[in-house]
Amino acid sequence: MSSGTTAAGNAESPKRRALGKGLESLLPLRPRPAEATPPAVEAAEPVETGRPREIAVGLIERNPFQTRTRFDEQQLDELAASIAATGVVQPILVRPLGGDRFQLIAGERRWLASQKAGKTTIPAMIRAVSDEQAMEMTIVENLQRTDLNPMEQARAFERLTREFKMTQEQMAQRTGKNRASISNFLRLLRLPVEIQGRVEAGELSFGHARALLAIEDPAMLIKAAQKVGALSMSVRQTETFVQGLLYPELKAKDEEKNKAEAVDPNVREAQERLQRALGLKVRIHDKQGRGQVVIEYARLEDFDALLEAIAG
Structure with missing residues (x-):
């Protein structure tokens, strides 16, 4: 299927961008002047460069476009211990808010773990980007890490549609996923809230949820999901079970x-x-x-x- 037109104000290659190209492919660096490594940013107006800068963790605000809603506390503690011992290996990505404040674009786990580790500053790359660009970069960064649960991905795509009026073709170009996959993620939002919670908790997989979506009656769908979970059905068994319910x-x-x-x-x-x-x-x-x-x-x-x- 041919890809759609990109969002206004963002020139795109006609070929779909692969996730492996990373965030830098979304926003090329500006040419930077030759200068010495800048000091830690405390209260000065930031200048966008290609080098990480040390920014006080207290001057950074949480990313309002974050698509991940759950953080494993044990993994966060392990990361904090690693940061306490060796520091932050990969800089976070922030954008200036004006004055001496910054907003996270990518790297919330590293930012939270740095605070747990007692760090006062964190290395960061500064990018002056719009809300749309910041949200796009956040989603792509999370998708690259492949640890978003299906419902988090569904809500992320829905937010791109609702807040930035992106078509499924445009989202496919920006994230590297095909349009059919995006359509299937968005369909998950039609599930009853109870079933969405079970998918988010990992009790039902994306494949199970997709098979259950064939059932339109909410009450029947909930009962079917309960039976699928109780019998620990595989996705293939769930598909057969659903077809049997629909076409006895x-x-x-x-x-x-x-x-x-x-x-x-x-x-x-x-x-x-x-x-x-x-x-x-x-x-x-x-x-x-x-x-x-x-x-x-x-x-x-x-x-x-x-x-x-x-x-x-």
Whole structure:
């Protein structure tokens, strides 16, 4: 699928930017004048350079665009111990707020751990960026670390849509994720709050949640999620379970048909692979290499997702 137009004021390459290029690819450095390493920033107006500067931790404010909502306290304590022993290895990223204040863009764990370690200053790179750029850089930095839970990612993409009017194509360009993945993350926000909490807590995976989304009735969905958790179903088992709930008559027919005729193992494997890939019920009727592939969908959204997956 071709990528969409980028957000206003940000020229983009027509090729999707890969996550591995890092934050610097989002905001190239300005040419810096030749000068000695600057002293720690305390109350002076910052000058954007390519070198980290020591900034007092008390002058830095939390990032309001932070997409991560949970920090593991044990890991934070371990990082604090490391910083106390060897210092901060990778500078944080901040932007000036005016006067002597700064706002975090990336590196909140390092900032919090530095305070736990009793550090009074922290090395930081200063960038003069807009709210949109700061939020974009925060999301990309977190996605690069791959430790956001699915609900945190869903809310991050929703915030880009709500606050900055970005299309899914534009978000795909900025984050390196494909449009179909972003669409699937955003669909998670349709889950009941109770189920969202279970996904956020790691009790249900992204695959489980995606399979459960086929159920439109909230009460049925909650009961199904409870059964999936109670039986520790795999994603594949959840998909089969959901299809059975939605199409009980087809399930009964399939069971009768399976009893009546043996299915070739190769055909069954291909059928199951297609069902896992598409998230929809698939039946293959094969007779000596000729036959039909039947894909069933219950909603227009499922059809759109199928069209996207096949046609691109």
